[in-house]
Amino acid sequence: MTIRSDRDHGQHYRPRMACLKKVEAVVVQMQDPSTGVKGSEQKLNVTSIPHAFAGQDIVAWISKHMNMDNNEAQAFGTMLVAFGYIYPLQDHKKLILKPDGSLYRFQTPYFWPVQKSKAEDTDYAIYLAKRNIRKKGVLDAYEQEEYNKLHKWMNHKWDFIVMQAKEQYQAGKARQKADRVVFDCQERAYWIVHRPPPQTHSAMDVLDRHIDPNTEEKKTYDYYRRIIIYTQQAVMRSRVKSTVSLGALVKYMTTFKNHDPFLTPCLPSNPWQTDDDTYWELNMADVEVPTKMRVERWSFSFYELLNDPRGRADFKIFLKKEFSGENLAFWEAAEELRWGTEASMSEKAEQVFKTFLAPGAPRWINIDGRTMGLTVKGLEHPHRYVLDAAQTHIFMLMKKDTFYRYLKSPVYKEIQKKAISPVPHNFSDAQLQENSRNRRPSISPIITYQKEQEEKAKAAAAAGPIDIKKLMASKLDRK
DSSP states (O other): OEEOOSOOOOOSOOTTHHHHHHHHHHHHHHTOTTTSOOOEEEEETTEEEEEEEEHHHHHHHHHHHTTOOHHHHHHHHHHHHHHTSEEESSOOSOOOOOSSSOEEEEOOGGGOTTSSOOOOHHHHHHHHHHHHHHTTTOOOHHHHHHHHHHHHHTGGGHHHHHHHHHHHHHHHHTSOHHHHHHHHHHHHHHHHHHSOOTTSOOTTOOEEOSSOTTSOOOOOHHHHHHHHHHHHHHHHSOOOOHHHHHHHHHHHHHHHGGGOTTTSOOSSOOHHHHOOTHHHHHTOTTOSSOBHHHHHHHTTOHHHHHHSHHHHHHHHHHHHHTTOHHHHHHHHHHHHHHHSOSTTHHHHHHHHIIIIISTTOTTOOOOOHHHHHHHHHHTTSOOTTTTHHHHHHHHHHIIIIIHHHHHTSHHHHHHHHHOBOOOOOOOOHHHHHHHHHTOOOOOOHHHHHHHHHHHHHHHSOOOOOOOHHHHHHHHHHHO
């Protein structure tokens, strides 16, 4: 199963059909003459548009008939606009529902996404050619690009496309002005849903499936074979008693209760409510003195310690005293290789091999021979996950031994003593207003990232790249 990203939307199946049928039923109720959204004739520029309504009317109807608050009603209304059941008359490119006096209309059922007909490239080419004729060659940048692509691709039948576009253009001119404006808005909304501008999200992005989820699968030999395999795997799956699993859940909730921002307030205050950024300053990644709650969280698990940059830095100090800092350095190098760019992967792999795995490496790590052999062989053709086996081995080694010694070490006890407990802020209404007036932006993530890169560059041993294949060949020659 893969996600389509080319946005041609010529999909075989429509997995959302069951969901869209329910949405269609709601839209039909909204168009009921007696209980639906009341539309009226509205002025758009100098043209009177029939059966138009405001966005606030849709939000009010959804909120009343579906027992939702205004935020949920607006989100549901935006979904209706994104799927093309409602289209805007003014701001065509933004498929959102504005809870104000912006004008909208219901899309004709011919353009609903539940229709089995798919958006063909030929129809899109005719639409763009018709707009090109109407606007005398002035199209949006992305539409002009698509127009040129389709012209090049469908050059063999472009005369037919232009002829169809001219006929539709002449037929449109024969309509009354109000009907012509309405049809143009309907058609534009349909193509914005099915051929959205680049770098925008489309609600019609779907999953390619090998099986049509809207039809019942035939009971063939392969069907029963899959059922048997699934049942065997379910029987062999390990299970835990409900009392054990519930006990683990209660233990987890008890441990993290005081660290859950939904259950306990932020100390000293919530910066989004008080406009005071002390909380952010105390919890920066490279803060010199952390808070007591942050230090306490490091003791919950080894993952929590490594996931916090400040805790990882403190753990690094302990490992240097233990003369085993190469383990954490290798783990960090494996993370950089996994999440780094494709262009720098080969260079990072060579650096990892030279620093941690090569014979006589300055920071050689101690892993079993089988894992070492597989890792070194895989680095001949590096990829993102080539260090997974070695990284897991080092992680478990640090977790089972070093992590518990760190919690008992003077390094951790010293940071516990230095850690601070922020005093809650008690701002008055006048102080809150003053904070909102003196609001200032926090540190940009770009600046933080640049600082981290500079620190890594200073800490890394700058050495020239080496040839892995030559080192492997020399190793085999020695053997």
